[in-house]
Amino acid sequence: MKVVIDPNSGFCFGVVYAIQAAENELEKKGTLYCLGDIVHNNMEVERLKSKGLKIISHEEFSQLTNAVVLIRAHGEPPETYRIALENNIQLIDASCPVVLRLQNKIRLGFDEALKKNAQIVIYGKEGHAEVNGLVGQTDNSAIIINDLSDIDKIDFSKSVILFSQTTQSKDGFDEVVSTLKNKLKDKSLFVEANDTICRQVSNREPQISLFAREHDVIIFVGGKKSSNGIFLYNVCLKNNNRSYFISSPEELNPVWFSKCRSAGVCGATSTPRWLMEQVADVISKLH
Numbered sequence: 161m162k163v164v165i166d167p168n169s170g171f172c173f174g175v176v177y178a179i180q181a182a183e184n185e186l187e188k189k190g191t192l193y194c195l196g197d198i199v200h201n202n203m204e205v206e207r208l209k210s211k212g213l214k215i216i217s218h219e220e221f222s223q224l225t226n227a228v229v230l231i232r233a234h235g236e237p238p239e240t241y242r243i244a245l246e247n248n249i250q251l252i253d254a255s256c257p258v259v260l261r262l263q264n265k266i267r268l269g270f271d272e273a274l275k276k277n278a279q280i281v282i283y284g285k286e287g288h289a290e291v292n293g294l295v296g297q298t299d300n301s302a303i304i305i306n307d308l309s310d311i312d313k314i315d316f317s318k319s320v321i322l323f324s325q326t327t328q329s330k331d332g333f334d335e336v337v338s339t340l341k342n343k344l345k346d347k348s349l350f351v352e353a354n355d356t357i358c359r360q361v362s363n364r365e366p367q368i369s370l371f372a373r374e375h376d377v378i379i380f381v382g383g384k385k386s387s388n389g390i391f392l393y394n395v396c397l398k399n400n401n402r403s404y405f406i407s408s409p410e411e412l413n414p415v416w417f418s419k420c421r422s423a424g425v426c427g428a429t430s431t432p433r434w435l436m437e438q439v440a441d442v443i444s445k446l447h
């Protein structure tokens with residue numbers, strides 16, 4: 161059986177940057193706090209923990225003083241920066257530049273919304289770290305819609321300025337835009353649709369579709385909490401019904417590979433290369 165690792169899978173530049181920042185500091189000091197999981201992949205988190213990384217919650221962060229804390233790629237709301245100032249916490253800000261640009265856009269959009277009596281809507285997952293950082297730019301007033309079932313949270317007698325979490329699907333975003341346009345009550349109202357989906361993610365959709373079709377069996381490696389992982393796995397499944405989601409090599413089931421001539425291993429933007437290599441190695445030894 162041939163086993164191929166998808167060359168386009170693995171860390172995006174935002175995650176590479178955050179992990180590099182953590183490793184640099186760990187090399188110098190041997191210890192570092194990180195606000196939330198540095199990446200939605202338990203195996204990578206464990207690797208960094210063994211080097212001295214300590215993951216803390218927002219509650220623990222607010223109790224901390226005189227420490228050094230890393231902000232991961234997802235970014236943080238303004239409240240986090242305020243607490244850091246008050247508690248003499250030095251921040252290593254590894255927020256992804258794409259997320260920072262989006263936060264800035266939303267801040268400007270919020271000012272515009274106040275002037276035009278419009279509402280800010282974010283197409284994303286409620287409670288997700290990136291979304292919390294985005295909502296924080298609007299004094300926590302933005303309306304979050306996860307999918308069309310949330311659409312009635314929106315007031316259709318007001319205009320809408322719409323943004324998207326960076327990891328959402330383009331099709332889902334387009335669907336939200338057309339539904340909003342149809343639902344607005346008055347012709348004088350507008351929908352300003354800002355497609356702020358990260359191309360590091362959306363470009364992977366066509367690439368991984370192709371990869372999934374090229375192999376008999378697809379093993380998708382990702383963390384269970386990675387929204388990008390769940391999205392890309394579903395793309396694989398749509399293109400190849402012999403696609404399986406695993407988080408570690410122990411979850412591989414030899415039965416999946418019966419009559420398989422070619423197995424493809426791929427993953428999310430948060431899946432480390434070394435983990436895909438481990439998985440590929442175990443598969444090659446199966447037959």
Ligand code: SF4
Pocket residue numbers: 172173174175233234256257258259326327358359360361429
């Ligand atoms: S997916 Fe895009 S926005 Fe998110 S961390 Fe990676 S590069 Fe940045």
